[in-house]
Amino acid sequence: MVLRAGIVGASGFTGAELLRLLHGHPEFDVVLATGDSQAGSAVAALYPSLAAAYPDLSFESYHRGLADDRGLDVVFCGLPHGTSQQIVPDLLSGDRLVVDLGADFRLKDPALYPRWYHAEHGVPELLAHAVYGLPELFRGELAALGGSGLVATPGCYVTTATLALAPLVEAGLVETTGIVVDAASGVSGAGRPPKPNTTFCTVDEDFTAYGLLEHRHTPEIEQNLSHVAGQDVQVLFTPHLAPMNRGILATCYARPTGTVTTESVREVLRAAYENEPFVVVSDEPPSTKATLGSNAVHVTACADERTGWVVAIAALDNLTKGASGGAVQAANVALGLPETAGLPVVGLYP
Amino acid sequence: MVLRAGIVGASGFTGAELLRLLHGHPEFDVVLATGDSQAGSAVAALYPSLAAAYPDLSFESYHRGLADDRGLDVVFCGLPHGTSQQIVPDLLSGDRLVVDLGADFRLKDPALYPRWYHAEHGVPELLAHAVYGLPELFRGELAALGGSGLVATPGCYVTTATLALAPLVEAGLVETTGIVVDAASGVSGAGRPPKPNTTFCTVDEDFTAYGLLEHRHTPEIEQNLSHVAGQDVQVLFTPHLAPMNRGILATCYARPTGTVTTESVREVLRAAYENEPFVVVSDEPPSTKATLGSNAVHVTACADERTGWVVAIAALDNLTKGASGGAVQAANVALGLPETAGLPVVGLYP
Amino acid sequence: MVLRAGIVGASGFTGAELLRLLHGHPEFDVVLATGDSQAGSAVAALYPSLAAAYPDLSFESYHRGLADDRGLDVVFCGLPHGTSQQIVPDLLSGDRLVVDLGADFRLKDPALYPRWYHAEHGVPELLAHAVYGLPELFRGELAALGGSGLVATPGCYVTTATLALAPLVEAGLVETTGIVVDAASGVSGAGRPPKPNTTFCTVDEDFTAYGLLEHRHTPEIEQNLSHVAGQDVQVLFTPHLAPMNRGILATCYARPTGTVTTESVREVLRAAYENEPFVVVSDEPPSTKATLGSNAVHVTACADERTGWVVAIAALDNLTKGASGGAVQAANVALGLPETAGLPVVGLYP
């Protein structure tokens, strides 16, 4: 039985990526794509890349009850933070799966949202019900949803840093303070609307740091690592903007708790990801390009005896595994479908 | 029944793209990938993008009879020109489909190969048997192969220019002399081996013409247009190198034979491509990015009353529709499979 | 004696490029930079690339009489079309040189501005007084200004196409109808303000045509070529957007009037540019990257006996020779300074 899927906030990059992935998904039929600013115009006019696949789909305006009207089994939300919390309660009123790609339901501690997003949360009581949509850490919780409820998928940097560090933290191999996550992202992470810092002439041939000490993915990385550590973990996170469309590479630094070698830390990664369909543990430094357009994550680690550091590195496509692909993967698990359904594992190269 | 597929010359970019596409193809099982210079090494070592999909596949050396030994139903050849003519006779000795992505069997007139490739052809008697693998022009001939024989797929620029111009030439709307094809390609068209003119520092932030008056795709464009015109067509072709990985845009200029309008030339394109699954006729100028990683071709045309020109433009991904995707499409037709099997129609965006 | 220079409309890319070039110019002292939307903020805040050179310069608002107040000897205007025509009369009221980089005073025929810019011209009586600021064609007229009056510098595509074709047209080697100019530009040609079609995620890895049949540089190319031909010349112009910051390459097609060879057309270019300090005639196809950041223009040509075409190609940096560098060169001539003063002839490579 093919499920009826809708995308609320489909005009952004994560929406377009969902449309790309769901077109190749054997179990979903996209019957709704909302985009208030584009309402009434053809999806193919905004994204000619979708013209051959969706010749007749147009953006609609969202209104209360729309998901019921259309009989949606699953809704993906690709809305800016602060917006999905206004809509999710309505979506959840039906017996369906709601997968939120935004930031509103990711942080478990109700004190964190106001502190990092500088606004009150509208429905803090929902935070406890949201399942964090990272199957590599929360597969059981996702499966337990049984096809309905709320999934909050991780931030793109968060998936990257978490998959690099979690096995090492969980194994107690590294200290839980003093961790540094130094990461670089392609420009699509900043979204579709034109801004001074995302024009070609600003970005091309440029590399720069941004959001020093204050990036909102910081508490989310800490939440994940604290979860696997069983104690508070502290992270300093520095994001950079690289002149490319897609891709995130996180280079993470942590202090070993005891004697480690490059081989021993890699072995921990290999053991942790042995049965993961999307995680590739490699001896070579991962490259974002190897993951372009696929749901794969490439991970490695090494240990430096000389200076006393463990370095763990992960690469992925921020729009696929880092956003829409990860969301489809989480939805697959939550809906009892094969976890890899509709998800490319081959990157576009070159 | 899944067919056993092999790729001879799999270490180049068209080989890697074939591996990408065949992994998602429901009817093919890749059981052989040769690459003499890489023999013995893992496919995933050269192309980490394929690591999750082909964890155990390694490049092998080619030897006579290998296709028989492996029981191949279909072989794709991604070899440099001059090389596949040495191997294809051996491959054809079995009852199988051989799809050659190189230049050796494209030109029908035996005089053309030596003139444009500056070498004698080793098996000119095979030229008449090769079916030109452009389904939009030769669908019937491909289907008539009934699953065995030789298909020669077009050059990447050739597919682009042909699909822009053929309907206009066939309809007699434009003159058959004085046609100009001005095209730009991404760098992957130059292949994988490092060369001075394909290093990042040469290409990035550069735009340049090359192969002035002498590019080998010229006679092939003329052959296709002459075929649909029923008379000799002459084309001046100027390729350019653009700082991008993939994509070809061909902007073509032809003289109208009578009164035309932008609307009338577009209508001819729309009628010609009405039932084509991969051709999108648009009112907006096509963009290579809209076709990234997909088998789609975007086409438009306009007419300039003031200066007396018809301009026809096509865009596609040179490695997908322009090479490996087009080859799979031709193979699908020749094998009696659904023409779109395994072929993405959604481009990666952004 | 160092001249007092001002830039009106200094916040755009041509303004920033003027600031770059004038900082290295021995005869100019920049004492004014206006930018209404940025008034009050430091130049270095908008363009950190200028921080070390102009630590104390801030954008000001323009008002009537400002050029007199500051005792300006020369004013460069980097304003959008339609805007400089409102300001130039005020600037010209003093005895100074006004160099307009915009489109308002380029077209000599008063009927052309309304036809191509879809607006009435505010001061059409000034058109006859403006000297067209392309020293390679109008050096004498510029020198005759004697340091005061109005110079209208060419559009970026116009300089490129004109320098490729003018010697061939002037020598009567090619026909004056049926000329095609097919050109590609870097993204800086579209200006600084963020727009949907200039974001990194739209442009990077994309190549597309735009402004089909209607680009406003068309009549200006025709005006220049008609000037050297002594009769009306007609041109079809197709611009493309390439994923790079700077650079224009124009590939131009014209019909020979008689027998020509590649050598004979190149010889005409060599003779025409023998004493030009910024024009390099080469046997290799020009590359935009070879001109990056310099005021050089690279030109070549070839003749195709087979199809009966002459192809002429030119490359330059759209912001340097194509805009601000060309403007400084014209100002140098008009002010009686050495023509090359302050103008780099070495491109940044890589």
Place this chain on the structure above:
Amino acid sequence: MVLRAGIVGASGFTGAELLRLLHGHPEFDVVLATGDSQAGSAVAALYPSLAAAYPDLSFESYHRGLADDRGLDVVFCGLPHGTSQQIVPDLLSGDRLVVDLGADFRLKDPALYPRWYHAEHGVPELLAHAVYGLPELFRGELAALGGSGLVATPGCYVTTATLALAPLVEAGLVETTGIVVDAASGVSGAGRPPKPNTTFCTVDEDFTAYGLLEHRHTPEIEQNLSHVAGQDVQVLFTPHLAPMNRGILATCYARPTGTVTTESVREVLRAAYENEPFVVVSDEPPSTKATLGSNAVHVTACADERTGWVVAIAALDNLTKGASGGAVQAANVALGLPETAGLPVVGLYP
């Protein structure tokens, strides 16, 4: 009096950049450019960007005594490590300044070269005589050369990391162990010869780490920081390759020794660089693009009370300030010329 300058190893990128800078230098006349692999061919054939400036210069082969034959006052060496140590003794036999841009004479401790470069040093006795060519740290030593002797200019990453960290280390504000330097470079840092990892199709749209734990700039960064600290400093250095031509950004992490604030660490930078002509201390995160083609360095720092880290960031152009520009600056000081002579401080933007 104009000095006679030669470039040994002029065919590489640092050689081309030296030719660019020296063309605009008022005190140098380039009379020799060697490049063994290119001997006999025109400089303009390899670098068309230099065609207008050096129409008649050709690469020559190097031979013993060549610098004497040509009466060189100053020689810049742009040779691979291991090669300049074979030539420098010959060059030093005359009374001239030799500025080596390679790695052979940078490390003071004779044990370090074999350990990091895996080869014996041919003339270890020269190490003590070489002055380290970073004027911001060794201005006095350079000036004391009085126009003759040997200067070893820093590695590109080294200049970047040193200028970010040195004032903080020197002031005792940060601990001398546990320092992390995480940096990204444009592709020109890998040199001109085509390699698999520098082709456009490998690099474009990719971000990756390389040389994990083993990059040869590590001991050089430690040497500089140890020099200013007056004690051993240990650094973990992770370089990354970014898809751009030029530019290095180093994001450096160090533990504060006491209470610091963002304002207090910035104040230390401002005080240290108050009179430096090429160092800009900013409140905004530095951007490599702001330094493109200029000799400027942009630096900032901040302190994170929450996690206990100081972050210091520097950006520069790896070929200008990071190599050839830094070398010219050092030569200017060593020759008693104005330190800024011939060195652009305005970056090319965009």
